[in-house]
Amino acid sequence: MSSSEGGRPAPAPYSNPYLAGFGLGLVLLAAFVLMGRGLGAVGAFNTVVAWLASLAAPQWVADHEFLGRYLGDGEHHPLRSWIVLEVVGLALGALLSGWLAHRVAGTVERGPRASVGARLGLAFAGGALMGIGADLARGCTSGQALTGGAMLNLGSWAFMMCVFAGAYAAAPLVRRQWR
Amino acid sequence: MNAPLYETGAFGEGVSLLLALLLGIGFGFALERAGFGSARKLTSQFYLDDLAVFKVMFTAIVTAMIGTSALAWAGVLDLSLVALVPTYWIAQVVGGLLLGVGFVVGGYCPGTGVAAAATGRLDGLVTLLGILAGCAGFAFAYPALQSLYLAGEMGEQTLPDFFGVPRALVVAAVLAMALAGFAAAHAIERRFAGRRV
Numbered sequence: 001m002s003s004s005e006g007g008r009p010a011p012a013p014y015s016n017p018y019l020a021g022f023g024l025g026l027v028l029l030a031a032f033v034l035m036g037r038g039l040g041a042v043g044a045f046n047t048v049v050a051w052l053a054s055l056a057a058p059q060w061v062a063d064h065e066f067l068g069r070y071l072g073d074g075e076h077h078p079l080r081s082w083i084v085l086e087v088v089g090l091a092l093g094a095l096l097s098g099w100l101a102h103r104v105a106g107t108v109e110r111g112p113r114a115s116v117g118a119r120l121g122l123a124f125a126g127g128a129l130m131g132i133g134a135d136l137a138r139g140c141t142s143g144q145a146l147t148g149g150a151m152l153n154l155g156s157w158a159f160m161m162c163v164f165a166g167a168y169a170a171a172p173l174v175r176r177q178w179r
Numbered sequence: 180m181n182a183p184l185y186e187t188g189a190f191g192e193g194v195s196l197l198l199a200l201l202l203g204i205g206f207g208f209a210l211e212r213a214g215f216g217s218a219r220k221l222t223s224q225f226y227l228d229d230l231a232v233f234k235v236m237f238t239a240i241v242t243a244m245i246g247t248s249a250l251a252w253a254g255v256l257d258l259s260l261v262a263l264v265p266t267y268w269i270a271q272v273v274g275g276l277l278l279g280v281g282f283v284v285g286g287y288c289p290g291t292g293v294a295a296a297a298t299g300r301l302d303g304l305v306t307l308l309g310i311l312a313g314c315a316g317f318a319f320a321y322p323a324l325q326s327l328y329l330a331g332e333m334g335e336q337t338l339p340d341f342f343g344v345p346r347a348l349v350v351a352a353v354l355a356m357a358l359a360g361f362a363a364a365h366a367i368e369r370r371f372a373g374r375r376v
Contacts, residue, residue, distance in 0.1 A: 014214035017234035018361075023212065024235060025242025027205035032247050034198055036183030037262045039206050041290035045307075045314045053318070065325070067318045082199045087293055089203020094294035096204070097211035106299040109218035109286060123218075123302040124309035126285020127292065130278050131313020134289060136328055137274025138264050141288035142206075144271070146236065148264055150243035152349055154336040155266030159275040166279025171225035174284050178222050 012101035028150060035082075038147025042134040044087035046070045051078040066135070111178040122177055182250065186260040207294050209239075216294040218286025218302060225283050227371040230364040237357040248350050269331030285309060 014020075031038050050070035054061040061067050072078050098104040110119040134140035137159050139148065145163060148156020181187045185195050213235045214220040223229035250256035282288050285306045287295055292310065295303025317324065339346045 014220070014231075015212040017213060017231040018238050020209055020213035021235035021238025022242050024206070024209035025239035025246070027202060027209060028239060028243040029246035030205070031202050032243065032261055033182045033250065033256060034184050035195060035202075036186035036260050038243075039202065039290075041288075041293060042310065042314070045289065045310050046318075049311060049314045049318060053315070064318065064321070066321045066328075080196070082195060085196050085199035086203035086206070087290075089200040089205075090207035090210070090290060090293050091203075091297035092200075093204035093207025093209075094211040094216055094297040095207075097208040098216060098298035101212075103211070103216065104298045106301065108302045109295070109300055110302070111219070119302055120305045123285050123287075123305040124312070126281040126283070126287075127306040127309020127311075128313035128316065129281030129309075130285060130289060130306075131281075131310040131315075132317045133274040133277030133279075133281055133313075134310075135274070135314055135317040136324070137271045137278065138267070140278060140290065141236075141282075142290040144264065144275075146239060149236075149240040150247065151258075151261065151263055152244065152338045152346070152353070153263055153266070154333065154338055154341045155264060155268055155271045157338060158266075158268050159271040159278075162272050162275025163279040163282065166276035167225050167283040168279075169276075170280040171222075171283045175226070177284075178219060178286075179226060 009102045011103045011105075024146075025150075028146060032150075037082075038143065038150070039086065040083050040139060040143035040147065041087055041090070042131070042140040042143060043070070043083035044081075045131060046135065047078055047081055047084050054078065111176070113179075114177045119177060122174065180255050182256040183260050187257075206290070207297065210291055210294045211298060215291040216298040216300065216303070218295065218300070221288075221291060222283055222286055227367055229372075230368055233364055234361060237360060241354055241357050244350060244353060248346060263335045263337070266333040266336040267329060267331045268333060270328050271331070273327060281313075 028039055047070045050061055050067045053067065054071060061071060072081055108116050108119055137144055141163065144156045145160040149160055184190065214231060221232060224232035247256060251258045287303055287306045289310055292303050292306040296307055338349045
């Protein structure tokens with residue numbers, strides 16, 4: 001899906017960060033008022049893992065202290081869950097915004113000196129670290145930092161500061177990937 | 180109004196699932212508008228020449244914090260019915276550090292990785308596969324990780340509870356910190372912009 005020739009509109013500039021943040025805050029506020037919960041992401045990944053594992057070893061998942069809770073009530077399919085549908089919506093909303101702004105493009109985001117292979121390897125490694133970290137912390141940047149931050153949750157604020165600390169500490173090590 | 184509406188029985192599970200989809204669409208739309216489907220935009224936060232991550236995140240936090248607090252003070256929203264993840268401070272400190280390292284190595288956090296994959300970024304899609312692998316690894320290693328997962332247990336704990344101060348004071352402090360942070364962010368960007376190699 002690389003850019004087709006002729007007449008393809010240039011990608012629109014990104015929104016003002018305060019405007020985008022205000023919009024994001026209103027969506028989060030709506031989730032609190034309507035649902036009594038915030039936004040999230042990593043729970044959907046745990047649900048997919050629980051579902052896939054349950055196809056191979058249903059009893060192991062059902063008895064699993066951590067994974068078992070992602071199987072749902074047992075009457076419905078595990079993927080028929082609030083967090084999975086929210087993340088499906090996330091993908092649709094991002095696609096809609098990107099499409100309207102001509103920013104949908106099959107590409108690999110990387111700095112000028114990074115090879116595609118190294119970039120994809122680091123993307124996988126970073127994702128794996130985040131999966132472990134988010135599970136340990138009981139949520140990710142969405143479910144903990146954003147949601148818990150707005151709820152003035154003590155553990156969420158500790159988590160958020162450590163996310164920034166960890167990222168700034170590791171940034172010089174992967175500078176060649178981005179700069 | 181008697182909010183949170185789902186918790187007070189205003190509608191059932193079917194409607195809640197429809198709302199999950201709609202709120203998710205709003206979430207993804209806002210993330211992509213901000214530029215958070217791009218790993219280069221996101222990681223610029225950590226090289227100090229574009230602090231949009233901080234600006235967007237804290238504008239969103241302040242907006243929702245003031246909104247929920249105002250609705251609670253107006254007697255419309257019962258904050259005790261809003262889910263609060265319990266604090267396990269040691270697990271959350273370790274988890275936060277790991278996620279932070281993973282963020283700058285992988286280029287996305289889990290939610291922005293979904294936005295990136297949805298807008299065609301192959302590295303975003305690979306990040307999602309990595310997250311799945313990490314979550315599966317955590318589940319397999321759970322017997323060994325359980326003591327860390329449960330370390331630092333403090334129960335449901337808010338900043339006003341923990342510091343023993345009124346909620347309004349914490350709201351004002353977070354707002355003041357955010358505004359000072361925005362001013363500092365602009366000063367930092369002016370200093371570091373143009374230094375891209």
